[in-house]
Amino acid sequence: MAKHAVEANFDGLVGPTHNYAGLSWGNVASKTNVRSASNPKEAALQGLAKMKRLADRGYVQGILPPHERPHIPTLRALGFEGTEARVLEQAAKASPSILAAVSSASSMWTANAATVSPSADTTDHRVHFTPANLSAKFHRSIEHKVTGRSLKAIFADESYFAHHPALPSVSHFGDEGAANHTRLCAGYGEPGVELFVYGQVAFNEQASAPEKYPARQTLEASQAIARLHGLKGQHAVFAQQNPEAIDAGVFHNDVIAVGNGNTLFYHETAFLNEDQVLANIRERLTGAELEAIRVSRAEVPVEDAVASYLFNSQLLNTPDGMLLAVPGECREVASVSRYLDDLVKSGGPVTSVEVFDVKQSMRNGGGPACLRLRVVLDDDELKATHRGVIVTDELYERLTTWVEAHYRDELSQDDLADPMLLEEVRKALDELTGILGLGSIYDFQR
Numbered sequence: 001m002a003k004h005a006v007e008a009n010f011d012g013l014v015g016p017t018h019n020y021a022g023l024s025w026g027n028v029a030s031k032t033n034v035r036s037a038s039n040p041k042e043a044a045l046q047g048l049a050k051m052k053r054l055a056d057r058g059y060v061q062g063i064l065p066p067h068e069r070p071h072i073p074t075l076r077a078l079g080f081e082g083t084e085a086r087v088l089e090q091a092a093k094a095s096p097s098i099l100a101a102v103s104s105a106s107s108m109w110t111a112n113a114a115t116v117s118p119s120a121d122t123t124d125h126r127v128h129f130t131p132a133n134l135s136a137k138f139h140r141s142i143e144h145k146v147t148g149r150s151l152k153a154i155f156a157d158e159s160y161f162a163h164h165p166a167l168p169s170v171s172h173f174g175d176e177g178a179a180n181h182t183r184l185c186a187g188y189g190e191p192g193v194e195l196f197v198y199g200q201v202a203f204n205e206q207a208s209a210p211e212k213y214p215a216r217q218t219l220e221a222s223q224a225i226a227r228l229h230g231l232k233g234q235h236a237v238f239a240q241q242n243p244e245a246i247d248a249g250v251f252h253n254d255v256i257a258v259g260n261g262n263t264l265f266y267h268e269t270a271f272l273n274e275d276q277v278l279a280n281i282r283e284r285l286t287g288a289e290l291e292a293i294r295v296s297r298a299e300v301p302v303e304d305a306v307a308s309y310l311f312n313s314q315l316l317n318t319p320d321g322m323l324l325a326v327p328g329e330c331r332e333v334a335s336v337s338r339y340l341d342d343l344v345k346s347g348g349p350v351t352s353v354e355v356f357d358v359k360q361s362m363r364n365g366g367g368p369a370c371l372r373l374r375v376v377l378d379d380d381e382l383k384a385t386h387r388g389v390i391v392t393d394e395l396y397e398r399l400t401t402w403v404e405a406h407y408r409d410e411l412s413q414d415d416l417a418d419p420m421l422l423e424e425v426r427k428a429l430d431e432l433t434g435i436l437g438l439g440s441i442y443d444f445q446r
């Protein structure tokens with residue numbers, strides 16, 4: 001008998017150093033907006049408003065805390081010495097790029113935080129977590145330690161939750177977490193099919209791969225995660241992302257496809273062997289027929305999908321169908337806006353579309369779906385989850401006040417070396433772990 005389960009979404013709370021440093025080659029928005037001034041306060045409030053709207057709708061909405069940035073221990077490991085002010089000053093002088101990398105608020109995109117397999121799929125019937133090594137980008141490769149600490153603090157009970165360390169941090173095992181992982185199922189508590197999408201095969205130089213931009217996820221990483229999580233063959237499908245899509249700026253599969261329940265919403269350029277991928281899912285999916293919503297190039301050109309982030313939407317169950325929670329940019333791109341109107345009228349699974357304003361995040365290539373990590377939990381697992389991070393009216397009010405008190409409303413690259421910024425961040429984060437009841441997860445607290 002399947003248990004009752006929900007899909008909880010854990011959004012990354014945007015950190016106080018949110019800025020545009022152009023760190024992600026292959027992510028078009030990150031490069032386009034490089035060095036424009038950011039507004040961390042607005043970014044965090046936009047994120048909180050999204051969480052609150054979804055919590056108000058009855059979805060279980062959680063929070064993952066931002067990381068400590070600039071990250072002084074990383075700068076020290078790279079040879080910058082002396083007082084913290086001196087470390088920052090030297091790094092700014094020797095390599096503004098390194099300083100920008102260790103200052104990025106990129107942990108906000110929690111779709112990349114980890115891969116999560118629900119207990120209905122795993123051999124030991126526990127929920128399994130593996131933080132992503134994010135080895136493709138230096139600024140993100142320093143996230144997994146603290147991500148692991150947060151996840152362990154939130155999902156602490158080992159009788160329900162299993163935590164694995166990140167995979168080896170080398171390109172062969174490049175892992176970007178749930179951004180390349182989606183789960184199809186008849187119901188959240190039913191056994192599902194986990195679709196792992198990879199950009200390249202690391203140990204086969206002959207295999208097709210993108211030419212212009214890097215493929216961040218490897219088949220070998222996806223397979224290792226499936227093994228670690230105890231997913232048998234009937235619960236896992238591995239699919240190669242179309243190299244053409246990566247070269248068009250689709251740096252993760254969640255920029256070109258999203259799944260929920262029995263529905264896979266995707267662009268025709270998403271997968272290398274589309275028919276085979278669908279057949280593999282159909283063969284394994286039990287209790288429901290796969291609903292494949294395929295968007296053609298003629299309806300939405302790939303460039304429009306990338307510019308609007310149509311597929312980086314959240315696809316959520318509603319009492320009468322599914323809601324597609326799209327970024328505001330989808331209404332600014334004519335082909336996409338038209339497509340969305342037709343989609344709702346089509347009589348298919350998507351019965352409503354709602355716009356969310358996450359512009360500050362979008363300018364770094366992060367839409368609504370990048371900002372959340374999905375964790376399917378049955379009733380007992382939900383009860384065992386740390387309540388301090390679950391969004392309620394009260395937590396929303398407290399966090400809004402906290403952001404208003406601690407965040408700047410403008411940040412440029414030059415500000416990153418300001419020792420005052422480091423002090424502000426530490427004070428804010430120390431207060432935050434108190435609000436969320438998470439204990440000492442940051443290096444500066446240990």
Ligand SMILES: N=C(N)NCCC[C@H](NC(=O)CCC(=O)O)C(=O)O
Nearest residue numbers: 021022023024027030109111179370
């Ligand atoms: N699609 C998903 N799931 N996530 C989006 C991640 C965006 C992030 N951007 C950045 O890291 C840009 C930071 C900068 O350039 O300042 C990245 O490229 O890893």
